[in-house]
Amino acid sequence: MESVDVVVIGAGFAGLIAARELGAAGLSVVVLEARDRVGGRTWTDRRFGHDLELGGTWVHWVQPHTWAEMTRYGRDIERSPSAEEAYWRDADGTARTGTIAAFMAVIADGQQGIIDDVGTAIPRGVDPTSGGIAELDALTVQDRIDALGLAPEARAANESVWVGHVNAPLDQVGLSSALRWVAATGGHWQLMHEASATYRVVGGMSAFTAEIARDVRGDVRLGATVAAVTQVAGGADAGAVVELVDGSRIRARRVVSTLPANALSTIAFDPPLPEAWRRLGEERVASRGTKAWIRARGHVPRFFAYASQHDPLSVLKAEFYGSDDDGEYTLLVAFGPDHTRLDLDDVAAVQAAVDAFRPGIEVTAATGHDWMTDPLSQNTWMTHRPGQLTRYLADLQRPHGAVHFATTDNADLWGGFVDGAIESGLREARRIAAALA
Numbered sequence: 001m002e003s004v005d006v007v008v009i010g011a012g013f014a015g016l017i018a019a020r021e022l023g024a025a026g027l028s029v030v031v032l033e034a035r036d037r038v039g040g041r042t043w044t045d046r047r048f049g050h051d052l053e054l055g056g057t058w059v060h061w062v063q064p065h066t067w068a069e070m071t072r073y074g075r076d077i078e079r080s081p082s083a084e085e086a087y088w089r090d091a092d093g094t095a096r097t098g099t100i101a102a103f104m105a106v107i108a109d110g111q112q113g114i115i116d117d118v119g120t121a122i123p124r125g126v127d128p129t130s131g132g133i134a135e136l137d138a139l140t141v142q143d144r145i146d147a148l149g150l151a152p153e154a155r156a157a158n159e160s161v162w163v164g165h166v167n168a169p170l171d172q173v174g175l176s177s178a179l180r181w182v183a184a185t186g187g188h189w190q191l192m193h194e195a196s197a198t199y200r201v202v203g204g205m206s207a208f209t210a211e212i213a214r215d216v217r218g219d220v221r222l223g224a225t226v227a228a229v230t231q232v233a234g235g236a237d238a239g240a241v242v243e244l245v246d247g248s249r250i251r252a253r254r255v256v257s258t259l260p261a262n263a264l265s266t267i268a269f270d271p272p273l274p275e276a277w278r279r280l281g282e283e284r285v286a287s288r289g290t291k292a293w294i295r296a297r298g299h300v301p302r303f304f305a306y307a308s309q310h311d312p313l314s315v316l317k318a319e320f321y322g323s324d325d326d327g328e329y330t331l332l333v334a335f336g337p338d339h340t341r342l343d344l345d346d347v348a349a350v351q352a353a354v355d356a357f358r359p360g361i362e363v364t365a366a367t368g369h370d371w372m373t374d375p376l377s378q379n380t381w382m383t384h385r386p387g388q389l390t391r392y393l394a395d396l397q398r399p400h401g402a403v404h405f406a407t408t409d410n411a412d413l414w415g416g417f418v419d420g421a422i423e424s425g426l427r428e429a430r431r432i433a434a435a436l437a
């Protein structure tokens with residue numbers, strides 16, 4: 001049987017960073033990735049004549065782990081187009097349109113109100129469970145908005161902004177998910193908005209992860225799906241045997257799982273997963289949305305639009321412009337709170353979803369990737385249900401014998417983001433290198 005120091009399961013950001021660090025520490029490493037590509041929930045694919053990000057896209061210099069990798073690999077950023085017009089809806093569904101400044105004036109008090117106690121709830125973003133969050137963690141984002149007593153238009157607009165951030169209906173998402181990201185931006189909600197949806201990586205996420213993969217001193221095996229991890233007790237032989245779906249087996253002194261929480265039960269662990277992972281996998285995390293790329297006829301002025309959390313699409317903005325044999329076109333990016341509400345192959349349904357909050361656009365095609373039904377992810381960017389942050393995070397970070405867990409889903413600072421994935425990969429690589437030294 002093949003034998004290595006460490007098997008890393010998964011070649012997303014967490015797995016690639018962990019493998020690179022472990023190899024650099026002089027350990028023999030094999031990365032097993034089920035897909036035919038690296039990058040996991042980041043994926044740049046050529047569609048509609050453009051390199052489109054189907055998963056994670058936006059990065060920012062306030063994301064320290066991401067930014068260190070950007071510097072290391074000499075990656076630049078470019079700004080997504082700034083909007084000239086804003087569209088939103090009143091509580092009764094009446095369409096509103098105006099300048100960006102007018103929209104910001106509608107949401108400003110509510111946005112501040114939602115996160116006003118962040119300084120006491122999560123005083124240090126790098127330690128998200130240490131403050132008063134424990135008493136607040138039973139609340140949903142919806143509970144907090146309901147308690148603010150906002151005027152109907154402001155309430156509707158604030159809800160629509162947050163459903164865009166958390167990628168699920170607001171009564172499903174813990175307030176902690178809002179507070180921890182704002183804690184990561186020093187308590188400033190405006191900076192959190194900028195950090196999470198403004199600057200993309202020049203050349204695309206897939207080129208970025210391919211570059212990290214090239215730095216791994218060890219094999220990165222694609223099409224290698226892990227079926228089981230069996231720990232071996234005792235003495236010099238302690239470790240685990242990793243079995244692939246084709247029946248092949250690798251013995252390792254340590255194993256790093258980078259599977260998202262919702263997908264972890266696809267691997268048979270012996271001994272079984274610790275309780276925190278098992279329970280989180282049963283409850284599932286909150287995020288369950290969709291990301292869509294929509295091709296529209298003609299040149300649509302730069303805009304962003306917000307519908308409500310009850311619509312199939314709740315956020316829409318212009319991202320790219322181009323022209324081909326069919327004339328000028330605009331590519332729009334959209335997000336919705338529930339992936340089951342819209343079939344992106346059904347152009348008429350996509351048209352109706354767009355008409356509901358940004359009239360005057362002719363949709364000619366739509367595309368995307370359903371990360372929720374993808375068995376290897378079963379999630380988009382992770383947001384917690386109420387209580388999950390304080391109930392589980394500490395336990396999720398603990399190694400289980402020879403098995404370590406590195407995933408954005410158990411990160412401290414930017415949990416759910418690329419930054420959190422990198423943080424978790426660095427953390428587990430450091431622990432393993434110290435243990436095996």
Ligand SMILES: Cc1cc2nc3c(=O)[nH]c(=O)nc-3n(C[C@H](O)[C@H](O)[C@H](O)COP(=O)(O)OP(=O)(O)OC[C@H]3O[C@@H](n4cnc5c(N)ncnc54)[C@H](O)[C@@H]3O)c2cc1C
Nearest residue numbers: 010012013014034040041056057058226408416417418421
């Ligand atoms: C639509 C969308 C938009 C997003 N937008 C942003 C954004 O703008 N900015 C941002 O920072 N983040 C964003 N994110 C989140 C970000 O992409 C993720 O947090 C990050 O990529 C997760 O990295 P990871 O390594 O923890 O997990 P993953 O990338 O999910 O890696 C896990 C890997 O394990 C593999 N795997 C699963 N099961 C097995 C198995 N049995 N055997 C072998 N391999 C297996 C998977 O194929 C995958 O490659 C977005 C995510 C989505 C889906």
